[in-house]
Amino acid sequence: MKSLGNIRRSFAPWADPHSKPFITFRNITKKFGDFTAVDNLTLDIYHREFFALLGASGCGKSTLLRMLAGFERPTAGEIILDGQDIADIPPYRRPVNMMFQSYALFPHMTVESNIAFGLRQDGMPKADIAARVAQMLKLVKLEQFAKRKPQQLSGGQRQRVALARSLAKQPKVLLLDEPLGALDKKLREETQFELMDLQQELGLTFVVVTHDQEEAMTMADRIAVMSHGKVVQVATPAEIYEAPNCRFVADFIGDVNIVEGKVTAVANGTVEIAGADFKVRTVSEVVPATGAAAAFAVRPEKLKVSRAAPADPGINASEGEIWDIGYLGDMTVLHVRLPSGQVVKTSMLNAQREVDNPIGYDEKVWVSFAETAGVVLRD
Numbered sequence: 065m066k067s068l069g070n071i072r073r074s075f076a077p078w079a080d081p082h083s084k085p086f087i088t089f090r091n092i093t094k095k096f097g098d099f100t101a102v103d104n105l106t107l108d109i110y111h112r113e114f115f116a117l118l119g120a121s122g123c124g125k126s127t128l129l130r131m132l133a134g135f136e137r138p139t140a141g142e143i144i145l146d147g148q149d150i151a152d153i154p155p156y157r158r159p160v161n162m163m164f165q166s167y168a169l170f171p172h173m174t175v176e177s178n179i180a181f182g183l184r185q186d187g188m189p190k191a192d193i194a195a196r197v198a199q200m201l202k203l204v205k206l207e208q209f210a211k212r213k214p215q216q217l218s219g220g221q222r223q224r225v226a227l228a229r230s231l232a233k234q235p236k237v238l239l240l241d242e243p244l245g246a247l248d249k250k251l252r253e254e255t256q257f258e259l260m261d262l263q264q265e266l267g268l269t270f271v272v273v274t275h276d277q278e279e280a281m282t283m284a285d286r287i288a289v290m291s292h293g294k295v296v297q298v299a300t301p302a303e304i305y306e307a308p309n310c311r312f313v314a315d316f317i318g319d320v321n322i323v324e325g326k327v328t329a330v331a332n333g334t335v336e337i338a339g340a341d342f343k344v345r346t347v348s349e350v351v352p353a354t355g356a357a358a359a360f361a362v363r364p365e366k367l368k369v370s371r372a373a374p375a376d377p378g379i380n381a382s383e384g385e386i387w388d389i390g391y392l393g394d395m396t397v398l399h400v401r402l403p404s405g406q407v408v409k410t411s412m413l414n415a416q417r418e419v420d421n422p423i424g425y426d427e428k429v430w431v432s433f434a435e436t437a438g439v440v441l442r443d
């Protein structure tokens with residue numbers, strides 16, 4: 065678990081005004097005929113960053129990655145890599161390599177030949193190739209599989225061969241398009257940590273494309289959430305989860321409850337919103353006008369369910385009744401129906417749950433939350 069150590073936690077070049085981005089997409093647009101796949105997108109990625117492009121199928125994330133690799137040419141805009149505009153640099157001369165979801169391994173070649181392929185094409189001397197291949201096999205812990213063909217390997221081992229092959233040319237940036245998509249859940253989770261360790265060890269910049277939010281949250285230093293060819297929010301996983309900047313991100317990442325209402329008061333960084341069930345009082349960076357419609361988003365685990373009324377039942381609290389109970393092993397999900405008919409989702413770790421007298425179906429309960437529990441959405 066090296067990746068969760070101090071180095072990673074203190075790594076935040078995007079927050080340092082003196083640090084320069086390593087990769088910049090500047091006003092990038094990509095059209096296929098009349099269709100705009102990437103729409104005037106601007107984004108910075110930093111050296112040694114593990115960066116994730118996250119979004120639903122068709123949002124343009126692979127197209128963005130392919131433009132960085134040089135497989136697609138932008139219709140407009142610039143891509144700067146390490147201070148250089150790379151528009152006219154062909155893919156094989158960019159300090160970038162791509163690992164595909166399908167791995168694209170040559171079935172008739174051994175593991176070592178697959179890894180050596182690009183190096184041979186570049187005309188690297190034989191002895192150097194052998195040394196580099198040995199180093200790569202060691203890196204991905206496949207030394208004893210050098211002579212096997214891809215079909216004699218498990219899915220996880222094939223993934224590592226593809227990784228070794230894409231790292232063999234020592235790129236400065238590794239692009240990974242759904243790198244773990246072909247693996248089953250358990251292996252995918254293990255491999256996420258292996259990739260993080262490897263990225264730290266090699267000190268490379270990784271840009272990963274995924275539609276799997278858990279994968280992005282686990283591995284990435286920062287995530288760009290994309291929709292319809294645009295970046296909707298770029299932030300650390302914790303910021304994206306705890307302070308989604310709009311309804312799309314709040315909905316797309318994890319579960320969320322949204323309280324719709326009208327702003328009744330705004331003062332000193334606090335906003336009050338009158339909803340059908342809750343009178344919300346929340347600290348807020350977003351300050352809407354009094355009288356405006358507003359939406360407040362709060363994650364399920366931030367809602368407290370109790371039998372007893374909270375100290376101030378008039379603020380950030382509502383009565384309700386238990387509507388559904390889902391036991392998930394590590395946690396229990398309680399759906400609570402509020403007087404307006406809105407059903408809110410709450411969740412509680414089972415380790416923190418009352419075992420003797422748990423809340424059951426149809427019980428009358430209170431749902432409450434703290435002033436810092438959620439955010440007012442921007443739109």
Ligand SMILES: Nc1ncnc2c1ncn2[C@@H]1O[C@H](COP(=O)(O)OP(=O)(O)OP(=O)(O)O)[C@@H](O)[C@H]1O
Nearest residue numbers: 096099101119120121122123124125126127128275
């Ligand atoms: N060569 C192409 N010609 C025409 N349309 C294309 C081409 N490549 C991509 N598109 C379209 O551009 C849009 C974005 O595609 P892209 O592959 O970038 O999406 P994505 O977010 O990576 O989705 P997925 O996760 O399904 O790969 C899609 O609607 C796709 O159909």
